[in-house]
Every structure is written in C-alpha cells, then in structure tokens.
Amino acid sequence: MRIIFFLSILIIFTSCSFDNKTGIWNDQKTAVIPEQFSKLKSLEDNKKQDLKTSISKKDSLFLSSLKKNKNWNDPFFNNLNNTSNISFTENEIYNLSNKIVNKKIKKNLLLHENKFVFNDEKGIIYIYSRDIQKLSKYNFYKKKIKNFSLELFYIIHKNKIIVSDNLGYVYCIDLRTSKLLWAKFFQIPFNSNIKISLDQIFLANSKNDILVLDLISGKKNWSFATDKNIFKSKFSNNLLINNNNIYLLNTNGSLYSINYESKNLNWILSFKNQDDNVQATFDGKITIIDKNKILIVTEDLISLHQASSGFKFWELKIDTALNPIISNDLIFVLTKDNSVLALETATGNLVWSNDVSKYQKKEDRFLSREKKLQLIDFKLVNNSLYFFTANKIKKINAKTGVFISEFKLPTIIKTNVIFGNGLMYFLDKKSRLVTIG
Secondary structure (H helix, E strand, O other): OHHHHHHHHHHHHHHOOOOOOOOOEEOOOOOOOOHHHHHOOOHHHOOOEOOOEOOOOHHHOOOOOOEOOOOEOOOOOOOOOOOOOEOOOOOOOEEEOOOOOOOOEOOOOEEEOOEEEEEEOOOOEEEEEOOOOEEEEEOOOOOOOOOOOOOEEEEEEOOEEEEEEOOOEEEEEEOOOOOEEEEEEOOOOEOEOOEEEOOEEEEEEOOOEEEEEEOOOOOEEEEEEOOOOOOOOOOOEEEEEEOOEEEEEOOOOEEEEEEOOOOEEEEEEEOOOOOOOOOOOOOEOOOEEEOOEEEEEEOOOEEEEEOOOOOEEEEEOOOEOOOOEEEOOEEEEEEOOOEEEEEEOOOOOEEEEEEHHHHOOOOOOOOOOOOOOOOOEEEEEOOEEEEEOOOEEEEEEOOOOOEEEEEEOOOOEOOOOEEEOOEEEEEEOOOOEEEEO
C-alpha cells in the first residue's frame, strides 16, 4: 500500500505543469512566483482564533486623521476601498431637491464636481448638476435589451464615466456632454467593481479573469486568468489597488496580488472554507487596505494580512453583516447578530462591543427586534461612528461605543450615503437629492 501511495503522488506531480500552454497569462508570458511565496503559511495550517478581550488601553489607540474629500468617484471611495475617517460639517440643516426622475433608481451614487451620477433599472445613466439643477442622461441599451436584469458597475475618472455590465460591455461616457466616447464588447459578463490607475482600467469578468484596458480607447492591453468558480456566487469579484499592485478577491475565495507593471504574480491565498462541500459557493465583503495592511472578510471570518507579502497577522471567527471599517489602530465590524465590535488593528483583540439594540430609545424602539429594523450602513465620520437606518442616524463614540446623539432624517434613504465638500448626500425613495450639513 505504501508503494502504491508514493506512486500516486508521483503521478500527480508529474501531471502538473506551468508551461506556456496551461499558464495563467493571456496575451503575456507565464508569471514567475517569488521564492518567498513558498514560505508563507496557508490559512489551512492556522487555526481560527476566538475573540479575546483587549488588554490595550483605549486612550493609546488612534483613528486616522479626518479627510475632507471634494468628490466621491468610486463606490468604495478610492482605490484602497477605504473610507477611513470622513470630515463632515455637522449640523441638522438639510435641503431636498425636486423629484429628479420618475424611474426606479439603483443604489449606486457617485459625485464629481457637484455632478451626481446614478442609474435606473433599465441601465440609463443619469447626470444631475446640483448647481443649476439640470439633468442629462445616456441610454446605451435603448430598446435592444428586453426582459433582462441589467447590472452596472461604474466609476468616474477625469470627467469620464467608465461603465461595465453583466452582458460583457465596457463603455465610456463624457461626464460633461453625456455622450459616448467609446464602447467595447468582450462577450463574457463582467462581475466586479472597477479601478483605474496610470490610465489603465482594471475589472474582472464572471470567469474571474482580470482585464486591463486602455482608458483612452478601451482596447485590451493584457489580461490575467485566476481560478474559476463553476457555481454561481452572490459575491462579486472585488478589486483594489495599492502602489503598483492590483488585488482581486474572486468568487472562488482566492485573493491574488499582482504587480501590474511587471505583470507578475506576487502571492495568492485561499479563503474558501475547506469544510464546505464541492458545490458550496464563497461569500465575502470588500477587501480594504490601510497602511500596507489588507483586511479580508468572508461570511464567517475576518483576517488581517501584510499587503506586500500576504503574511497573516491574525484571524477571527466573526459573521460579518456589512462592509467593515479600518482606521489606523481600530477596526469596526457589524455582525449578523446585530452587534458592533471595535477591534485593535495590531492584535485583533476586542476593544469594546455593544448590541445595536442598546442604542434604541424606549419611546420609538429604535432598531427593535420586534420591528425587524436593521442598520443599512455605517461609516466613520468626524471621529465617530454613524449608524444609518432607513430614516435615522445614530452617532456613537468610536473609541468607547458610548451613544452620543441621534438625528432623524427628513425622508427615507434609497441610495448609498456619500460625502463631499463637508456635506452628506443621498437620493431618497422619491428620487430627490437630499443634502445635509
């Protein structure tokens, strides 16, 4: 039996190949994996840790400095997917615009030079100029698409709106004129957010291939194939860029780090639960980078790694409900059981935790379990946590978890909440632009 075992192993290894025919590159040479990659410990070799009470002093933990942004060009704010600590002119002054459109709008909302970009369920891109209250639009699909659920991914860069969809199109719209600059059809549906760096567009399709396109023409420069998930996942491929590296957490639970200048693979890690059966699909949240540390969140764990090497600092068993926040010394997580946790970035130790229901008022039973109300978003704003429900904001001390104040919104939130020029914006259910601050 021992001889048969060793013969089997020998056959497996001799069957594996990394030649040009089976390489991971398309249109380029096969990537060379650095020697130090082989020294990295896999996730399977490390046991998941349980949450530990922090021994750190809260006074010694610091948040990132406030960032006053002018634009919100990316659904995840920037190439690092890191909103960090947003500056906001904090008051209860608000303004409601007239109804902008009569269509059912989607959740994505972007801002560039006082122009707001959003889309409806038919794939129409709208550009609303707040200063002159003018609406323009572009419909790439017109009457070509019927009885198909369109999903758009888009980003703004230098007065250009770059859009991809689940049909396999990528196209570019001039933000100032609302006219089409170019369009390309790649046949395979796209399934990722979009990133732009050095006039190159980075995005991934449903086969988990990374495509790199020229920003000016849309022509494909090169591509990179990653491992595929044969079963459909509700998780969308998630991209981020740091320095000269592009990172992809794909629908198969694999995290790739690729140097997009040398076009070489830096490292790869797997986050798919090894206990799952073959048909199990991967689920996770966005990846975030803060100071050369990359935060990974799947459906049942959270872990922090060194962005340059993939080395794991720590890993915890936590079921996360919304995208987390990392800001210097602290990480904030909302769990599926409606608890908010503050973790120390360096160790993963617990700094404080609270059940969100503790922040309710008895008279209105804010977030009561009986009414089944949940947080729809949370952000770090002015060194405090802002908890968003459909029509309220709760302000919480980020270092202690202590309740500070509450603000009742004048209407119901429909889109993502974004910030710019010290103001807060969103579209409500009546398709009106709401400005607060």
